[in-house]
Amino acid sequence: MGETSINFAKASSAALQDQQLRGNFRRAMDGLMSKRAVQFADTAEWNGVRTLGASVRLRALSKLPELLEKLEANCTKNGIQVHWASTIDEANAIVLSIMQRVNAKLVVKGKSMVSEEMHLNAFLEKHGIESLESDLGEYIVQLDEAMPSHIIMPAIHMNTKQIAHLFKQKIKEAEYTEDVAQLTDLARRVLRKKFATADVGISGVNMAVAETGTLCLVENEGNGRMSTTVPPVHIAVMGLEKVVEKLEDVPPVISLLTRSATAQPITTYVNMISSPRKEGEKDGPNEIHLVILDNGRSGIYADEELRNTLRCIRCGACMNHCPVYTKVGGHAYQAPYPGPIGSILMPQVEGLEKRGELPHACTMCNACVEICPVKIPIVEIMGRLRSEAVHPGDAVRGAGSHASKAEAMVWKGWSMTYASPLAYQFATALLAKLGNAAPTSLPLLKEWTNVRAKPRFANRTLHALAREKGIPDV
Numbered sequence: 001m002g003e004t005s006i007n008f009a010k011a012s013s014a015a016l017q018d019q020q021l022r023g024n025f026r027r028a029m030d031g032l033m034s035k036r037a038v039q040f041a042d043t044a045e046w047n048g049v050r051t052l053g054a055s056v057r058l059r060a061l062s063k064l065p066e067l068l069e070k071l072e073a074n075c076t077k078n079g080i081q082v083h084w085a086s087t088i089d090e091a092n093a094i095v096l097s098i099m100q101r102v103n104a105k106l107v108v109k110g111k112s113m114v115s116e117e118m119h120l121n122a123f124l125e126k127h128g129i130e131s132l133e134s135d136l137g138e139y140i141v142q143l144d145e146a147m148p149s150h151i152i153m154p155a156i157h158m159n160t161k162q163i164a165h166l167f168k169q170k171i172k173e174a175e176y177t178e179d180v181a182q183l184t185d186l187a188r189r190v191l192r193k194k195f196a197t198a199d200v201g202i203s204g205v206n207m208a209v210a211e212t213g214t215l216c217l218v219e220n221e222g223n224g225r226m227s228t229t230v231p232p233v234h235i236a237v238m239g240l241e242k243v244v245e246k247l248e249d250v251p252p253v254i255s256l257l258t259r260s261a262t263a264q265p266i267t268t269y270v271n272m273i274s275s276p277r278k279e280g281e282k283d284g285p286n287e288i289h290l291v292i293l294d295n296g297r298s299g300i301y302a303d304e305e306l307r308n309t310l311r312c313i314r315c316g317a318c319m320n321h322c323p324v325y326t327k328v329g330g331h332a333y334q335a336p337y338p339g340p341i342g343s344i345l346m347p348q349v350e351g352l353e354k355r356g357e358l359p360h361a362c363t364m365c366n367a368c369v370e371i372c373p374v375k376i377p378i379v380e381i382m383g384r385l386r387s388e389a390v391h392p393g394d395a396v397r398g399a400g401s402h403a404s405k406a407e408a409m410v411w412k413g414w415s416m417t418y419a420s421p422l423a424y425q426f427a428t429a430l431l432a433k434l435g436n437a438a439p440t441s442l443p444l445l446k447e448w449t450n451v452r453a454k455p456r457f458a459n460r461t462l463h464a465l466a467r468e469k470g471i472p473d474v
Ligand code: SF4
Pocket: 260, 311, 312, 313, 314, 315, 316, 317, 318, 319, 341, 368, 371, 372, 373, 374, 375, 376, 378
C-alpha cells in the first residue's frame, strides 16, 4: 500500500467495534430499504421506469461532448456564466475568484457532493470566507467537524441523542433537548439569519438540461431554493456527467432518484433554474455561475466499460442495500462517495494507488446492481478494477501500484498454478498432506489469520476421490 493510500481495512475494523454506530446504521438502513420497496412494489412499473432512466443516462453519455457544448451555449444565452475546471484545484480557484470579485465573506451552501469532492468548505475557510452548510444533515456533520457518511443522508450515522449533545455543545443559544422538532427549529433559526446576510449561495446540480440550459435541483428542506435565490450571487457546481439531453428526460430520472433515495414519489422542492434575475423580477440572484468539473471523469469516459460509472444519479440506494456499507458505515471509506458507487468511482478519480482497497470492499453479492435505478454494472466494474490493481495498465489512474511486489508474486503464482492442471493437482495434493499441520497463525499472514479461522483441509483431493471412484479426468 502506498504512503498516500487510505487504510479502509483499519477504518472498517474500528467501525465494526463501535456498537452504537452499527446500531444507528442498521436501524436507518432497514427503514430505508423497506420504504423504498413500497415505492417500487409494482415490478412491471419498476422495470419500465428503470429501463427508461438507464436509456436516458446512456443516451446522454453517448453524446456527452456534444451535449456539454450545447449546455454551455444555452446557459450562456440564458445569462448563466459557464466555467470549466479540469481539476478540483481549478474548480476551487474559479469559485474563489468569483467570491473575491464580489468581496464575499459569507457563503451558504445547499447540498452538493461535488463540493465535498472539492473540499470546498476547508478551502474557503483557508481564504477567510465562512462557508455554512444549510442542508440539515450537512449542517450537523459540519458542526461535528466530520465528513458526510451517506450521500443523501449525511448524518445518518448519528442518533437524536448524539445530535442533541452536539447542538448543546456547539450552538450558543441551544437548550438540551431530544425533541426532533425543537432541534430542527433551532437549526432553522440559526440558518435563516445566515441566508439573509450571505454574499454568495452555492449549490449542486442533479441534472443540467442541454437543450434549454436549465439546472435542475431536488431537495426537501427549501434550503436549496434559499441558497440559490436569496444571495445576490449563485454558484452551481457539477460533475461533467450530470448533463441530460432534453427537458423531457428530467421526469423519469427525478422519479427514479427521489423514490430510490428517500422513498418519496417526489421531493418537496424541484428547482428548475434557467437564468439570473431578469429586469422587473423581484427576486433571484443577479449572477449565476455554473462550474463544470472534470477531475478524472474524461479519463473514465474514454473507457467504454468504465464509462458506465458516469451513469450514476447519486440516489444512494446501492449503499442502503450493501452488506459491507451497512456494517461499517460511510466514514470507513474516508471518501465523499462511500459504498458501492464510491468503491468504483473513487479509484477511478483518485487512482488505485490511493484507493486500491475499495474495489476489494465488496462481497460481489450483486445487491447494488439489482437495486441501481440506472442499471450500472457495479460488480463487473469492481472486478475490472480488482484485476487492474494487479495487472498494471493505463486505463485507471495509478493502476497496478496498489499491489505490493509480494502480493503481485502471490497472484502470479496463483494464476500459474490454476493455468496448469499438473501444477494444480500437485498444489492441492500438497495442501491435503500438509495443510492441517500448518500453524493457525503466521506472522506474515496475521492481517488475515487474526480475524479468520484456518480452513480445515480434506485429507484427499477431489481428483484423488474421483479417480478412486473410476471417474476419468476431463
Ligand atoms: S450507483 Fe446506482 S444505486 Fe448507487 S448511487 Fe448511483 S444510481 Fe444510485
